[in-house]
Amino acid sequence: MRPVGVFGGTFDPVHNAHLAMAQAALAALGLARILWVPTGTPPYRAAPVAAAEHRVAMLEIALAGEPRFAIDRRELAPGASGYTVDTLAALRADLGAGTPLVLLMGADQYAKLETWHRWHDLAGLCRIAVFARPGCPLQARGADVVPMTPHAVSASDVRERLRRAADVSALLPPAVLAYIQRHHLYGHP
Ligand code: ATP
Numbered sequence: 001m002r003p004v005g006v007f008g009g010t011f012d013p014v015h016n017a018h019l020a021m022a023q024a025a026l027a028a029l030g031l032a033r034i035l036w037v038p039t040g041t042p043p044y045r046a047a048p049v050a051a052a053e054h055r056v057a058m059l060e061i062a063l064a065g066e067p068r069f070a071i072d073r074r075e076l077a078p079g080a081s082g083y084t085v086d087t088l089a090a091l092r093a094d095l096g097a098g099t100p101l102v103l104l105m106g107a108d109q110y111a112k113l114e115t116w117h118r119w120h121d122l123a124g125l126c127r128i129a130v131f132a133r134p135g136c137p138l139q140a141r142g143a144d145v146v147p148m149t150p151h152a153v154s155a156s157d158v159r160e161r162l163r164r165a166a167d168v169s170a171l172l173p174p175a176v177l178a179y180i181q182r183h184h185l186y187g188h189p
Contacts, residue, residue, distance in 0.1 A: 001100065017153040042081065106131050130146070159186045
């Protein structure tokens with residue numbers, strides 16, 4: 001059975017590096033599909049800037065046309081713990097023991113994996129695939145590395161540029177930018 005990728009993030013907003021990562025992962029890891037898992041607002045984490053409905057709507061726009069991408073909303077459900085280990089255990093229960101799961105993340109997240117809730121239990125639930133990120137030394141330590149030209153894009157940079165009305169057209173899909181403008185997100189006038 002081909003593995004299923006699990007790509008968690010705030011996606012506040014989804015940007016071109018996220019999309020490049022997912023395409024690279026499909027090809028390099030032979031994934032059947034990728035489940036994009038937008039984070040909720042658990043109390044232990046800073047709240048995203050845009051509401052979940054907007055973050056999901058932007059994901060829907062960005063992922064349209066790629067049938068191997070789907071959005072998994074389970075971390076947005078009331079009462080969801082938001083811990084990746086719980087999300088993976090639930091996915092494992094839903095998909096069955098025969099479907100390998102691969103958790104996708106940037107080098108910045110992987111560098112702090114040991115701070116994650118019950119991180120030791122992740123190994124029993126999934127493989128981890130890591131992507132280089134400018135400014136973050138990549139120490140794979142047992143994870144797979146997905147080859148990809150590093151992209152100097154971050155959602156915080158996109159938000160900061162939008163606040164000062166700077167050009168972000170090279171950083172995210174045009175239809176996502178149009179959504180941001182239409183809904184005046186991130187301080188866009
Ligand atoms: P922010 O700037 O708000 O922290 P972000 O750009 O890191 O956001 P997230 O939605 O938090 O975006 O990221 C989801 C996942 O994508 C994380 O695993 C993160 O490491 C990874 N990621 C995001 N941007 C890049 C990038 N440019 N290169 C590699 N990995 C990235």
